[in-house]
Amino acid sequence: MPTKCNDRTELAKQLDQVIERNKDLPGPIIQILHEAQNIYGYLPLDVLKYVAGKLGVPQSEVYGVATFYHLFHLKPKGVYQIRVCLGTACYIRGGPTLVDVIKTELGIDIGGITEDGMFSVEAVRCIGACGLAPVMMVNDKVYHRLISPAKTRAVIREYQALARQEAKATA
Numbered sequence: 001m002p003t004k005c006n007d008r009t010e011l012a013k014q015l016d017q018v019i020e021r022n023k024d025l026p027g028p029i030i031q032i033l034h035e036a037q038n039i040y041g042y043l044p045l046d047v048l049k050y051v052a053g054k055l056g057v058p059q060s061e062v063y064g065v066a067t068f069y070h071l072f073h074l075k076p077k078g079v080y081q082i083r084v085c086l087g088t089a090c091y092i093r094g095g096p097t098l099v100d101v102i103k104t105e106l107g108i109d110i111g112g113i114t115e116d117g118m119f120s121v122e123a124v125r126c127i128g129a130c131g132l133a134p135v136m137m138v139n140d141k142v143y144h145r146l147i148s149p150a151k152t153r154a155v156i157r158e159y160q161a162l163a164r165q166e167a168k169a170t171a
C-alpha cells in the first residue's frame with residue numbers, strides 16, 4: 001500500500017534509503033521501482049530519472065523496466081480505481097456504454113483521475129468473467145452484468161457517496 005505521508009522531503013529520504021539498500025544487489029531496478037511505487041503511490045517521471053542517476057544507468061533502462069511490467073504505474077491512481085473491461089465479450093455486451101456513464105458521472109476519460117484524486121479509470125482486457133459481461137472493477141470488487149446505464153451509475157454514485165464521507169471525516 002502506498003504510504004500516507006505526503007511530505008516530499010520525507011518521501012525523497014525514503015527513496016534514498018531504498019536505493020542505498022538495493023543498489024549493490026544484482027538487478028536492483030525492479031526492487032527499487034517496486035518500493036518507490038509503494039512510497040509515491042505511482043512512479044513519477046522525475047523519480048525514474050532520479051533512480052537512474054543514483055544507479056548510474058541510462059534513464060531509458062529504468063524507464064524500460066517501469067513500462068515493461070504491468071505492476072508499475074506511471075500515472076497516479078485514485079483512491080477508487082475503476083477498471084472497465086473492454087475485452088471482446090464485455091465490449092460486445094456494452095463495455096463502451098460503461099465508459100460513457102463513467103465519463104458523464106466522473107468527468108474523466110480512460111486513463112484519467114479526478115481532481116480530488118478519489119477516482120481513476122482504466123481499461124483492461126478480460127478479467128476472466130466473460131460469462132458475466134459487461135464487467136468493471138472498483139479496486140478489488142467486481143461488478144458484473146452492468147447492462148443498464150442505471151446500474152453502472154448506481155455503482156459509481158455509491159462510491160461517490162463514500163468519497164464524500166471520507167472527505168468529511170478528514171476535513
Ligand code: FES
Pocket residue numbers: 085086087088089090091125126127128129130131133135
Ligand atoms: S472480456 Fe470482459 S471479462 Fe472477459
